[in-house]
Amino acid sequence: MVIEKVNEVVGAVNEFLRLESASGILLLSAAVLAMLAVNSPADMWYDALLATIVEIRVGEFQIEKPLLLWINDGLMSMFFFLVGLEIKREFLAGELADPARVVLPAIAALGGMAVPAVIYATINAGDPVAIRGWAIPSATDIAFALGVLALLGSRIPQSLKLFLMTLAIIDDLGAIIIIAIFYTENLSVSSLLSAGIAIFGLFVLNRRGVLSLVPYLLVGLVLWVAVLKSGVHATLAGVVTAFFIPFRKEEGETLTQLEKLEHELHPSVSYCILPLFAFANSGISFDNITLDAFTHPVSMGIAAGLFFGNQIGVFGFSWLAIKLRIAKLPQDVGWLQLYGVALLCGIGFTMSLFVGSLAFQQSGSEIGVDDRLGILLGSLVSGVAGYLLLRFIAPAAADSPD
Numbered sequence: 361m362v363i364e365k366v367n368e369v370v371g372a373v374n375e376f377l378r379l380e381s382a383s384g385i386l387l388l389s390a391a392v393l394a395m396l397a398v399n400s401p402a403d404m405w406y407d408a409l410l411a412t413i414v415e416i417r418v419g420e421f422q423i424e425k426p427l428l429l430w431i432n433d434g435l436m437s438m439f440f441f442l443v444g445l446e447i448k449r450e451f452l453a454g455e456l457a458d459p460a461r462v463v464l465p466a467i468a469a470l471g472g473m474a475v476p477a478v479i480y481a482t483i484n485a486g487d488p489v490a491i492r493g494w495a496i497p498s499a500t501d502i503a504f505a506l507g508v509l510a511l512l513g514s515r516i517p518q519s520l521k522l523f524l525m526t527l528a529i530i531d532d533l534g535a536i537i538i539i540a541i542f543y544t545e546n547l548s549v550s551s552l553l554s555a556g557i558a559i560f561g562l563f564v565l566n567r568r569g570v571l572s573l574v575p576y577l578l579v580g581l582v583l584w585v586a587v588l589k590s591g592v593h594a595t596l597a598g599v600v601t602a603f604f605i606p607f608r609k610e611e612g613e614t615l616t617q618l619e620k621l622e623h624e625l626h627p628s629v630s631y632c633i634l635p636l637f638a639f640a641n642s643g644i645s646f647d648n649i650t651l652d653a654f655t656h657p658v659s660m661g662i663a664a665g666l667f668f669g670n671q672i673g674v675f676g677f678s679w680l681a682i683k684l685r686i687a688k689l690p691q692d693v694g695w696l697q698l699y700g701v702a703l704l705c706g707i708g709f710t711m712s713l714f715v716g717s718l719a720f721q722q723s724g725s726e727i728g729v730d731d732r733l734g735i736l737l738g739s740l741v742s743g744v745a746g747y748l749l750l751r752f753i754a755p756a757a758a759d760s761p762d
Contacts, residue, residue, distance in 0.1 A: 383630040384507025387709065390635035391642035391736075398643035410640055423588070431640045432717055435633045437584055437598040442629045443532050444602025445622040452607050455526045464678060464687035465527035471677025472527070472705050473498040473534050476669030480661035490658050490727055492719040495542065497665025497738065499535045499711030502528035503634065504739070505704045508747050516697070516750065519690035524701050527674070535711055536599050543718040544592045551590035555597070558583035562604035571610050571617055576601065593718065634710060641713045644732050654737065658727050662716075662734025666706040667742050675702035700750035706742025708735055 397406040410428040417423075425433065450456040455465075476497035484490040505524055509516050561579045570576075580601035588594035605618045615623070653659060678698060681687040689698065712735045720727055 382507075383503040383634065384510075386631055386635045387501075387503060387638045390638040391709075394639045394642040395644055395646075398645050399647070403643075403645070406643055410643075423585070428640055431637055432714070433588060433594045436637055436714065437595045438625065438633055439598070439629050439637070440536070440595040441580075441598030441602050442622065442625050443529075443536070444599035445605060445618055445625070447529055447533055447599075448603055448605070448607065449618055449622065450526070450529055455522055456529070461522075462526065462530075464681060464690070465523050466530050467681045467687065468523075468674045468678045468702075468705075469527045469530040469534060471673030471675075472500060472531060472670050472702075473538075473673070475673030475676070476665030479669045480665040483661035483664065484657045487657065490661075493658060493662065493716060493727075493731055495535070495538045496712050496716050496719060496731065496735065497662050497669055497706075497708055498531075498538070499708050499715060500528050500531045500670070500705045501707045501709040501711060501739070502532070503630065504707040504709055504743065505701075508704055508707070508743055509701075509750075511747065512750050517690070517692040520693045520697055520701060523690045523693070523698075524704065527701075527705065531705075532711070535715065536596065539593055539715070539718065540596055543715070547591040548589055551586050552592070555583055555586035555590055555592075558586055559600060562601060566604045566606060569606070569608070571606055571608060573605070573617060573621060576605055637710065638713070641717060642732065642736075644730055644736070649730075649733070653730070653733055658731050659734035659737070662708075662712070662731060663738035663741070666708050666712070666735070666738025667703075667745075670706040670742065671699070671702045673702075674705045675699050678702070696753060697750065700746050700753075703742050703746030703749060706746070707739045709739045712739070 394406070397403060410426065412427045413424060414427055414430050415422065415424040447456075455461050477494050480497050481491060481494045484493070502525065505528060506521065509521055509524065558579055562576060562583070565575050565579065580597065583601060584594055584597040587597040602618075605621060607616045607618045609616050613620070654663075675698060678687075679695075682689060689695075713732065716731045716735060720731055
């Protein structure tokens, strides 16, 4: 009897994890759990847990960080490693391999990054501390956005899902570039030299046709340590390592080494690392939150950038590209459906929280307000508005772009 019950529970869990929306649900649950913890007697335990010092020492070599930074710098490197694998696969054999399919989502992604940044910068112009957060509303959370589309089922054509996925991948690539260029400080030349040697090692492994993943991962670990010590954000080491993973098959295999690694990493990243990141970074205390906290320029800039900036940027740039005949609407997709996806692109959550931690928390900047308020507000409104539009208003069939 007990075994049958256990099997039922295991079966239910497996069925849940097969849902496209599962990762988004877990992310939201982790964020809610963090806020419950911070606003309860357990808040001191929450803070103490994240402040726990974790140290790795080998001889004179030492890495010592609080648990929060091990999550943000260490575990999130695995997330960016997976993003790098996805980007490489898409460029070599996926949607990004066909230039005709890339044009519209690339233009839409450009709008979705530029307009939110302009809105935030306009609201926070003149404040040298607050302006550091200009990139926070420029990121789309692919897990949440695709999760909302999954909830809509057959109402959403496959071409629209592919459009959103391609847009989000290009958006992630843009976020990686932004982090590398604008959120790097106090560079260490010796560590950068070590990182360069590690990258050259990855290049040699790839050029010599090495298929075993172990050497790549070992050199990638060395690269992560070097980048961590260099002043460049350590998560970028995950992206660089991913770009050298071979897109070739071992004899008798149906998947390339990159695809195998991607499939193996996806569950742990989606169902463990990202929820843990959300739990560690979403603990907002409501004790001192007033209307002024929501109307603070930082909160307003983030929320307005996510909600208004993404719908204006994604839909506006797409509309312009289609009208100029640079691109065309995806098959079976109407204007309202495209607008609904533009709304969903305002769900910034994971990437926005990450950029926010770089802009303010890890830099030690004091902005006088919790930037996560704007992220949660803008993402929530965008997600609800996009879902309602696609669920009740957008037609199932595409209307003509002319």
